[in-house]
Amino acid sequence: MNKKILSVLLVTATLGGASTASAFNNGDILAFKAGVVTCLVPTDPTSSCYSGTTVETGSYFAMDLNNDGQFSSTERTAIAVGSDGGIVIGLIQTAGGSHSGCPTGSEISPVDAPWCFFGRTGMHQTVGLPVLDKGDNTLDFSGWGISWDGIANIPLGGDPANFPEDTGLATVSCANTPCTVADSYVIDYTSHVPANDPSAFRTVAYQLHLESELITDAKVFITIDGGNMQECIETGGSNIVANVRAILPAGDTVSSIEWSLDNRVISNTLSIQQFVSLGTHVLSVRLITANGLKVSDAENLNIVDTQPPSVFAAFIDKETATEISQVSNENKVIIRAEAVDVCSVDTGVTAVVGAPVENGQKIKVSQENGKVKLNTSSLQLTVSAADASGNTATEQANLVIIP
Incomplete structure (x- = not known):
């Protein structure tokens, strides 16, 4: 199995204890459980939460906006996996399309689904450097960042010059020693927005908490090199490259893959290079596992001609x-x-x-x-x-x- 293209990672509910080693390979997908938002006061109606909200379980990020040195439960923002199914080890995952106002569905969000923070849309991403396994129960997050409110990147890889505690490393905790991909994982990471960052969050402390999710079903995701809208670069269209990424339950394997373009079967391989004509198309993939699970994904693909003669x-x-x-x-x-x-x-x-x-x-x-x-x-x-x-x-x- 080519783990760079088709990566399988089993992650389950959080257990106690910590490992002495972690072993994620390039291409492994770190899927995480979506944060569950609840009312701070249980007696508040869930539709209103008069006293405020918090993320009770699952994954979230927090920012110490009042600068009291603590990440209070009210400072949490729930997150869920994005179009790549989570963090892909060894792969730079760049977000795009952040804007004022809450998410509209137009955003590019490979790591996590777009979220609304202070009435503006943001997404996590990696810029310059991907997340990498250090082999000592830490992950290198030095390329971690956020795209928010039209700002291309707010770097969160750490500012050790001003905050010595910023190591750029996330800790991985799991039930067994050493950790295996069949274990439950909790990933925790803290840093500061750099003091010279142009955003309004300079020097603010940041926290990321990811809880792994029990994988009982297969998931498949299409990634298109260059994005879903591409310029026509030859007569009548353009050649596109697309890959499939899958998350499978432990012990299951891929039995077959079928790519289709506008409902016409074009390939049965993990990655494709395909000529696509000018206009709007639907690229889809269907995957069947050895245990009979059937999953599919589809992406709109638009080949445009914006260049004059x-x-x-x-x-x-x-x-x-x-x-x-x-x-x-x-x-x-x-x-x-x-x-x-x-x-x-x-x-x-x-x-x-x-x-x-x-x-x-x-x-x-x-x-x-x-x-x-x-x-x-x-x-x-x-x-x-x-x-x-x-x-x-x-x-x-x-x-x-x-x-």
Whole structure:
């Protein structure tokens, strides 16, 4: 099994005790239990929670916003797994699309599902460095961060220069010694927002608490290299690369995989490279395990053409076949008016030659052969082009006429 592409990790409910070693391989998915929000005062109606809320069980993050040196239960925000099914060891997982207001479903959130914090959307991510297993019951979180309210990254890998306790390492606790992938895990991590961070949270203490989840069913996730919207890079479309990541119960294995594009079967391999035409499509995968579990995932895929054609406008000397910018009265020139588009085969081109004129100036027109004669000191060539997607571009060339 290629664990970088298809990774299986069994995680169950939290047990007591701590391990002396952890052994997560690159590609393993650390799925975690979703945080459960409850009222601080049990007698409050759950629809209102007049006295505030907390995360009673499951996974959450907290920020010491009142700077009292403690993470109170009221400072917790519940989190759940994102599109990758959790933290993928050895894989950089970059979030995108954070914004003001609460989640809309438009966000890119591989680690955890988008959450609302102070009325603004955020997601966890890894930037620059992935989460890695150190082999000593710690995980390297030095690349950990948050994308929030349109800020690309609030780094949470630690600020040891100002906070010596920031090691960038998360602790892994489990029931047995040493830990195995069949154990229950609790991952705890603390750090500070760097003192020089431009966000409003500089120097604020941060806490992450992840509780592993009992895996009783299979889960499968599609990851598309480059994202779900990609630019057309060759005639008619683009080649995309997609992988499948799966979480399976302990002891189960993959029996078969079937990829489909717009309901047409295209592959039975773990990863695919597929030409996708311009437009909106549905990429789906169906997985069956050896124990008969059947799971599927689907992603919308949009191949767009936003780039204008490349347009060429030039006056070409007939004798030398070279581009010129000036000419004598007796020289003959050839007009070059061309356009090339990466995505479209048919690109419409129009070319117009113009000359400066004065009020009342006379020109000689020959009806017989379509010739026009006028006295001018320069000509201007304007070439315009439009591709099939409606992108347009214009280029000009000038020719000075020497008496």
